[in-house]
Amino acid sequence: MNIFQLVWVNSFRKKTRFSLTCISVMIAFFLFSILAGINHALTSNVSSNNQLRLLTSHKISLARSLPINYQQKIAVIAGVESVSYASWFGGFFKDETNQLAVLAVDHNSYFEMFDEYYISKLQLEQWKKTRTGLVVGQAIANKYDWKVGDRVPLNSSIWMNREGSFTWPFTVAAIYQSADGASGEKQIFFQHSYFDKARAYARNTVSWLTPKVTEQADVDEVSQRIDKLFVNSNGATRTTTEQVFIKERVQQFVDMAMVIKLVVIAVFFTLLLIVCNTMVQSNRERLNESAMMKALGFSSLFLIAQVYLESFFILALGALFGCMFALLCLVWLSQLFANFLPGIAIDNSHYLSVALLVLTAATLCSLLPALTLNRLTISKTLGAKA
Amino acid sequence: MQNNNQKKVAIELININKSYQKGSNKVVVHDNFNLSIAKGEFVALMGPSGLGKSTLLNLIGGLDLPTSGSVIIDNQRIDTLSEGKLSTWRAENIGFVFQSHHLLPVLTAQGNVELPLLLTALNSKQRKQHASLALRLVGMEERAKHLPKELSGGQEQRVAIARAIVSDPKIILCDEPTGNLDRKTADEILTLLTTLNKYFGKTIVMVTHDLRASEYASRVINLEKYIHDSKQNQLSAVEVNS
Numbered sequence: 001m002n003i004f005q006l007v008w009v010n011s012f013r014k015k016t017r018f019s020l021t022c023i024s025v026m027i028a029f030f031l032f033s034i035l036a037g038i039n040h041a042l043t044s045n046v047s048s049n050n051q052l053r054l055l056t057s058h059k060i061s062l063a064r065s066l067p068i069n070y071q072q073k074i075a076v077i078a079g080v081e082s083v084s085y086a087s088w089f090g091g092f093f094k095d096e097t098n099q100l101a102v103l104a105v106d107h108n109s110y111f112e113m114f115d116e117y118y119i120s121k122l123q124l125e126q127w128k129k130t131r132t133g134l135v136v137g138q139a140i141a142n143k144y145d146w147k148v149g150d151r152v153p154l155n156s157s158i159w160m161n162r163e164g165s166f167t168w169p170f171t172v173a174a175i176y177q178s179a180d181g182a183s184g185e186k187q188i189f190f191q192h193s194y195f196d197k198a199r200a201y202a203r204n205t206v207s208w209l210t211p212k213v214t215e216q217a218d219v220d221e222v223s224q225r226i227d228k229l230f231v232n233s234n235g236a237t238r239t240t241t242e243q244v245f246i247k248e249r250v251q252q253f254v255d256m257a258m259v260i261k262l263v264v265i266a267v268f269f270t271l272l273l274i275v276c277n278t279m280v281q282s283n284r285e286r287l288n289e290s291a292m293m294k295a296l297g298f299s300s301l302f303l304i305a306q307v308y309l310e311s312f313f314i315l316a317l318g319a320l321f322g323c324m325f326a327l328l329c330l331v332w333l334s335q336l337f338a339n340f341l342p343g344i345a346i347d348n349s350h351y352l353s354v355a356l357l358v359l360t361a362a363t364l365c366s367l368l369p370a371l372t373l374n375r376l377t378i379s380k381t382l383g384a385k386a
Numbered sequence: 387m388q389n390n391n392q393k394k395v396a397i398e399l400i401n402i403n404k405s406y407q408k409g410s411n412k413v414v415v416h417d418n419f420n421l422s423i424a425k426g427e428f429v430a431l432m433g434p435s436g437l438g439k440s441t442l443l444n445l446i447g448g449l450d451l452p453t454s455g456s457v458i459i460d461n462q463r464i465d466t467l468s469e470g471k472l473s474t475w476r477a478e479n480i481g482f483v484f485q486s487h488h489l490l491p492v493l494t495a496q497g498n499v500e501l502p503l504l505l506t507a508l509n510s511k512q513r514k515q516h517a518s519l520a521l522r523l524v525g526m527e528e529r530a531k532h533l534p535k536e537l538s539g540g541q542e543q544r545v546a547i548a549r550a551i552v553s554d555p556k557i558i559l560c561d562e563p564t565g566n567l568d569r570k571t572a573d574e575i576l577t578l579l580t581t582l583n584k585y586f587g588k589t590i591v592m593v594t595h596d597l598r599a600s601e602y603a604s605r606v607i608n609l610e611k612y613i614h615d616s617k618q619n620q621l622s623a624v625e626v627n628s
Contacts, residue, residue, distance in 0.1 A: 001493075001500040001513065009492040292488035295449055296502045296549075297477020299470055378449040379441075382484065 014282070018314065021278045025281040025318025026325070028271040029354060031264050033201045035328030037333070038352040039261075041343040051082075051214065053113065055245040056226055057208040059236040065205030068196070068352040071106075077225050079217030083297060084109040085206040087192060091168075093144065100140065100240070102188045104195035111135075113212055116179060123148065123174035133173030137185030139326040141175045148172050154188075160200045168198070185249060210242070268357075276365045279311050283369035288323045290373055291381035312362040319358050323351070387394040395458075396557060397423040397446055397587045404441055404454035415441050419455070420616065421607075425556075428583040428590045430600040433609035439562055440592040442609075446591060447559045448478050449474045460556065477505045481550030481588075485562040487542045489534040495521060496530040496543045502553045520548040524578060540571030547578060551588070558582065560592040564599055 015252045039068075056074065068085065075083045090236075105129050111117060113188055119135060126132040126148075136146055150172045160166055170190060178184030178374060194202050213222045223239040226255035230237045240248070268350035283290070290303050327346060334344035404416040415438040423429050431439045444450035445457050448464050457465045458588040464475060489498045510515065521527045524544040534542055543563060550558050560579065564572035580602050582588045592603065601604045 001497050001504065003504070004512070006493075013492055288486075288488060289490055292482075292484075292490075293501070294473065295447070295476065295482050297473050297505050298477075299473045380442040382449075382488070 002304065003309065004305060007313060009308060010282075010286075010306070011310055017278060017282075019098045022318045022321075023274055023315055024271045024274050025315055026322040028264075028268045029319040029322025029357075030326045030329075031267060032354070032357075033346060034329060034333075035260050035264050035332040036353075037326065037344050037346050040345050040347050040350075041334075041337075050174070050230075051241070051322045052213050053241050053242040054211045054213060054219065054223055054239050054339070055208055056135060056237045056239040059227075059238045059246070062207065065207060066237065068206050068211065069234070070209055070230070072236075073229060074211050074226055075113045077222065077229065079213050079222040081212045081214045082109060083209055084113045085209045086110065087195060087205075087207040088158070089154075089156050089190075089195070091154045091156050091188070093152070094156060096155075096157070098248065100154065100188055101186060102156075102190070102345060105189050105191040107191040107193065110189065113210060116184070117176040118178065119176045121380040125150055128172035128191075130171055130306050132168075133189060133190065134170045135174045135176055135189040136172055136175050137187050138175055139185035140188060141172070146172050146175075146222075148175060152337055154179060161194075162200050164200070169203050170243055197367065210238070214340075229243075245279075250275070251264065270366060274360065275311065275314060276368065278314070279307060279365045280368050280372075282310070283307060283372060287381050291376055291378045294378050295382065300374045300376070303373045304366065307369045307373065308362055308366040311365040315358045315361050315365070317352050358383050368386060394425045395422055395461060396425040396427070397421070397591070398456075398458040399442070399445065399452075400446065400456040400458065402457070403452050403453045403456075404438065404445070404450075404503070416452075421612075421614070423589065423591060423605075425589055426583070427585050428580065428602070428604040429536065429592065430603035430606045430607060431591065431593045431609060432595070432597075432600055433503070433611075435595075437495055437609045438622045443561055443591060443593050445558050447482060447612070448476050455458070469599045474505075477553065479501060479557060481553070481555040481558040482551055483546050483550050483558065483560040483563045485565040487546035489549075490544060491534050491544055494531050494533055495526055495548075498534070498545055499552050502549060502555075505551060520552040521545070522610050523551065524548045528583075538571075540574060541568070543567065543571075543575050544578065547582075551582060551586075555588075559588065560594075562594055562596075563592065564594065564596055569598075572596070572599065602620055 014328045056066070056070070058066055065087075071083045071085055074080055086106070087104045089102035089104055091100045092098050093100055105111075111119060111124060117135075124135075127135055134152060140146070144152075152172055153167050154170055155167050157166070159168075161168055176185065183321060192206070203218045211222070211226065213219055223241075227237050292299070292305060323346075330344055330346060337344060391613070399419060399421040402416050402419040402421075403414075404419075405412055405414040407413075411565075419438075421442070421443075432441060433439060441450065445452055445465075446459065448457075448467070451465050452624065455465075456463055462475075464472065467475060489495075491500070491556060493501070496514070496517050498518050500513050503513040503516055518527060518530065521530050524543060524547050526544050526548060527613070529537060531546075534545070537545065543566075549561075556580070563579070564575055567575060576599055579590055579592070583590050590603075594600060
């Protein structure tokens with residue numbers, strides 16, 4: 001017999017109430033963990049360690065193109081080391097459900113600038129020589145079982161080619177790996193020169209440019225110089241660091257995640273009240289026993305510790321099962337939405353948040369019973385009157 | 387009385403005043419009350435309801451504090467102790483037996499008896515041994531694994547007595563221990579208390595309405611008469627002094 005055995009037997013005193021409360025907690029933590037998993041997918045791969053890369057897009061919208069000759073104009077600005085560019089292809093393979101992140105890029109400069117993609121020199125050279133060549137991420141290649149030399153037709157939901165078709169013929173010329181593992185190997189690249197000549201409209205334009213500044217340059221100053229250069233033209237630009245750009249693009253998703261988060265917080269607080277109510281009710285039912293224990297010499301602190309451990313037990317058990325089910329569910333979701341929303345997973349820091357939440361909730365749930373136990377008058381509670 | 391005075395005093399209530407507020411009225415339960423109980427005595431406190439018998443028991447056990455006056459147990463004044471110290475003192479010195487035994491329904495007889503030992507330095511094995519011994523003393527060793535709901539009223543009270551004596555307290559306070567029991571079972575419980583008093587030297591204070599129960603005690607205090615006599619003595623003392 002010890003305090004933990006006491007907590008154990010007291011927890012299972014009302015099995016139905018215990019189970020229902022546990023299930024409520026489990027649902028709360030299940031939702032919380034699922035959200036964390038989706039949030040991880042929305043915010044992963046948005047960080048960039050490269051502080052020197054800028055991104056220049058049309059001032060009004062990313063959907064508007066910029067003239068391709070901006071590359072030369074930006075390249076001569078003081079503080080700019082090199083300039084590359086890319087255009088969004090909006091591709092899918094066979095079926096629209098197989099969405100792919102396909103970019104047409106400047107084959108001469110892009111992979112020199114984006115050195116986080118690991119491609120063998122041989123394959124890179126081969127790709128540069130192959131007009132319709134694709135550079136495919138290892139994860140994508142594995143998924144569709146593509147090998148170098150395979151002919152792969154990709155469809156675009158935006159771009160029609162000169163033949164009047166939205167299906168573009170390609171050949172896999174290179175496969176790249178990423179330091180981020182599978183989550184960083186889900187893009188496909190092809191030559192912008194092929195794209196520009198083969199597309200039916202908007203030739204000599206790019207979606208955005210990526211100037212790289214020298215290490216000595218002031219990033220803000222260079223950005224201002226670039227934008228100033230095109231301020232009075234039809235193609236006015238907005239230049240930011242790559243990090244800011246990515247964060248802005250993701251912002252709309254993050255806001256959505258924030259809304260879901262708020263909903264989950266509301267659910268969580270409702271469930272907190274349920275657990276609080278359970279603990280208050282359970283404590284009230286046992287006031288006589290608590291008074292008896294006090295009479296035997298147990299301190300208020302011991303009784304409060306007992307209530308705290310009971311709250312903790314219910315919450316920890318619910319959280320454990322909630323996280324376990326969420327983990328299983330997220331594995332399934334990550335497979336189901338591998339194309340639309342890659343990176344669904346639970347981050348290790350989430351478990352720390354869960355632990356902190358359990359500890360905080362257990363403390364909050366024990367407050368009212370603790371007050372009652374502290375004020376408990378033994379003689380009155382045991383019905384001993386004068 | 388002379389015999390009692392020669393013995394060491396176990397419990398001493400000096401000039402106890404106890405009152406409480408009931409709505410807008412102040413109810414005085416004890417007014418300048420004095421009582422002395424010697425070590426090894428088995429005292430039965432009797433009298434009509436409302437005279438403050440249970441209040442006295444609570445004051446002796448440190449479950450309640452007097453409005454004024456001193457409660458001295460084994461030469462230690464307990465009414466000035468902090469709540470924490472009072473809890474520790476109770477655990478070491480007092481065993482309680484109540485009319486409603488207040489056993490924890492989720493624990494077996496063994497578990498209930500072991501409960502007060504959680505406050506001692508005994509290890510798990512020692513606690514089990516002590517609890518088994520206490521249960522053997524009250525004749526309940528064979529029912530050690532039973533839950534309270536599986537025991538009769540008398541058996542539950544025996545377990546409560548085992549719980550009261552398991553930490554070897556000097557004083558056992560019983561509040562109507564036979565109130566809910568039939569005659570035969572009540573006699574068994576009272577015999578058990580007498581054994582604890584005679585053979586183990588426990589000082590027992592028992593509140594009871596049962597005249598038969600009082601026959602087991604070494605001293606019976608009829609509280610109504612005791613209070614009346616005390617006041618007469620006080621008045622006489624005042625008159626003599628003046």
